[in-house]
Amino acid sequence: MVLDTTGPAPATRSPGRPRDERATRAITEAALRQLAELGYARLSMESIAAEAGVARATVYRRFKDKADLITAAIAGNPGGRFPEEPSRHPRADLVEYLEAFDERFGENCVEVVGTLLGSRDERTALALHRQRVVEPRTAYVRTLLVRAQELGELAPDTDVDLAVQMLTGSVLARRVSGTSSPPHWARRAVDMIWSSPPPGTP
Numbered sequence: 001m002v003l004d005t006t007g008p009a010p011a012t013r014s015p016g017r018p019r020d021e022r023a024t025r026a027i028t029e030a031a032l033r034q035l036a037e038l039g040y041a042r043l044s045m046e047s048i049a050a051e052a053g054v055a056r057a058t059v060y061r062r063f064k065d066k067a068d069l070i071t072a073a074i075a076g077n078p079g080g081r082f083p084e085e086p087s088r089h090p091r092a093d094l095v096e097y098l099e100a101f102d103e104r105f106g107e108n109c110v111e112v113v114g115t116l117l118g119s120r121d122e123r124t125a126l127a128l129h130r131q132r133v134v135e136p137r138t139a140y141v142r143t144l145l146v147r148a149q150e151l152g153e154l155a156p157d158t159d160v161d162l163a164v165q166m167l168t169g170s171v172l173a174r175r176v177s178g179t180s181s182p183p184h185w186a187r188r189a190v191d192m193i194w195s196s197p198p199p200g201t202p
Contacts, residue, residue, distance in 0.1 A: 026052040028073040067125030075132040098186035
């Protein structure tokens with residue numbers, strides 16, 4: 001069972017024809033592809049509608065503006081949904097999450113955040129990105145570290161919030177600098193925070 005942390009619940013719709021979820025999926029997939037290819041500043045609601053094969057009005061019925069669409073598309077990825085039950089293996093889950101974040105979200109997050117930080121007209125969009133994308137992922141990493149403390153795998157005096165910043169920041173730092181991710185970097189990063197490597201770890 002998973003917890004959907006994609007952001008605020010959609011507004012209640014008036015009775016009528018059910019919304020075509022295939023169109024919604026086509027819109028968000030087109031948005032993510034254009035985000036990766038064009039960047040946030042160059043894509044538009046019109047270009048996304050054209051690629052998705054829907055009318056512009058169809059896009060606007062689902063999303064208020066570009067910021068609403070892009071943040072919802074990023075948050076709605078599988079990486080935006082996290083297990084509901086406590087982790088049995090927080091260290092392994094943390095390594096897996098960091099690798100997935102690096103592969104799927106690092107580039108997009110840098111692109112979106114960089115654009116929004118540099119624009120005075122996008123303050124609302126930046127807040128929405130933080131709410132829908134940054135905060136759920138940060139909270140998930142924190143739950144893994146707290147769980148590790150509960151299991152006695154992580155020192156009780158570990159500064160969890162600082163550890164979260166260090167681990168997720170290592171992904172963004174490499175993206176900004178253009179440095180490729182070395183093999184097993186996530187495991188090595190976690191080892192620097194853990195009390196000690198588990199038995200059998202080289």
